[in-house]
Amino acid sequence: MQDIFDKVRSGGRIDRQEAAALYESAPLHALGALAHEIRLRKHPAPVVTYVADRNINYSNICSCGCRFCAFFKAPGQEGGYVISREDLSRKIEETLALGGTQILMQGGHHPDLPFEFYEELLGFIRESYPSIHVHAFSPPEIHYFAGLYGMSVAEVLQRLRKAGLHSIPGGGAEILVNEVRERVSPNKCSADAWLAVMEEAHAQGLRTTATMMFGHEEEPEHRLDHLFAVRATQDRTGGFTAFIPWTFQPENTNIKARPLTSPEYLRVLALSRIVLDNVDNIQVSWVTMGPKIAQLALYFGGNDFGSLMIEENVVRAAGVCFRLTREEIHRLIEAAGFRPVQRNMTYQPVETA
Known part of the structure; x- marks a missing residue:
């Protein structure tokens, strides 16, 4: 164990076996x-960043039926x-009034909307609110x-851009990990397809984030698979700005799982910072863990406090509702x-009133 710690401290990259040893045995x-x-080492200044944005779900209609949703x-x-355009406008105007700079816009797999709906939605935002950053479509x-x-x-991607x-x-x-996805989200794209979309987005100059929702029906080794898949993609593209691990919230879902404890979350967060040596930023999750654990997580590898999250609906639907003001x-x-x-989104400071 000490050899692995010394290797990391000297700037060495750990392999899968060493990561497993840290996960299983490190205090x-x-x-x-x-x-x-x-x-x-990556961020020596005593700064913790956050983004002021709003999660806008353009639709909740979805043909996937993921068991965790x-x-x-x-x-x-x-x-x-x-x-509607009226609701979208109201949400964006409220975001701007609160000093927000970005909207995170996602929806379900809607089978009946034409592709032009999404192009026109983006065009409306661009023409009506040119200052807002559109971080959208997973x-x-x-x-x-x-x-x-x-x-x-x-x-x-070309047309959406x-x-x-x-x-x-x-x-x-x-x-x-496909064997996990086949159990919890069998109608959603495979792990390979998820990574391929990100590689293509990075090739076209789009920056993206990467997430991990853990604590449902996966095993610890699957979490390691996930981290090393993200690391390998980042080696090839360099397009991920941040990694965001967060814990599954089981209430109102079709998965029966024990909510993870704070120490379990902090262990995964710390391991993420160690394994993902090529990702600059690790985001803590006050939305799922609460503000005090998120605060503690700033000493377990996190350097970003996530989002002001003026609105959030998906985690709220699973029974968790932490809210924080600026x-x-x-x-x-x-x-x-x-x-x-x-x-x-690219971690440049924003001047605020």
Whole structure:
């Protein structure tokens, strides 16, 4: 164990076997301290960043039926919606009024909307709100569009970029292991397809994030598979700006799972910082873990406090509802010993009033 710690401290890259040894056997606080050392090596200034954005779900209608999702409505089911221009405008204007710079826009796999709907949606935002950054359409959505409309992934991305797409969120990754995906989201794209969408997006100059939702029906080795898949992709493309691991919330879903404990979350977060030596930023998850654990996570490898999250619906549907104001985020970061800095999607500071 000491040899692995020394290797990491000297700037060496750990392999899969060494990562498994750390995950299984390293004392939690020693692992956290090692992750924090790497974090300080990458970001020596006493700063913790966050983004002011809003999660806007343009539709909740989805033909996937993922077992972990408490938000979707099946096609034809009561309660399904597609956002109106009026509602979209109101949400964006509220975001701008609160000092927001970005919207994260995702929806389900809607079988009946034409592709022009998405192009026109992006065009409306670009023309009406040119200052807002549009971070939208996860890889499963992009892959679904390609199949539904008879286009290549490259063509889908080209057309969305032309319409006004700026970057892609890392949603829909869950666990990037096909045997797990076949159990929890059998109608969603494969792990290989998720990674291929990201590689194509990076090739076209789009920056993206990567996520991992863990604590459902995967095993610890699958979490390692996920981390090493992200690392390998980043080696090839360099397009991921951040990695965001967060814990599965089981309430109101079709998966019976024990909610993970805070130490289990912190262990995965720290390991993420150690394995993903080529990803600059690791985001903590106050939305699923609460503000105090997110604050502690800043000493387990995290350097980014995530989003102000003016609106969030998917995790809320699974029974978790933590809300923080900008002032509360600043207070938590400062109490942990850091200076809060609002940033954009590419981690450049944003001037705020």
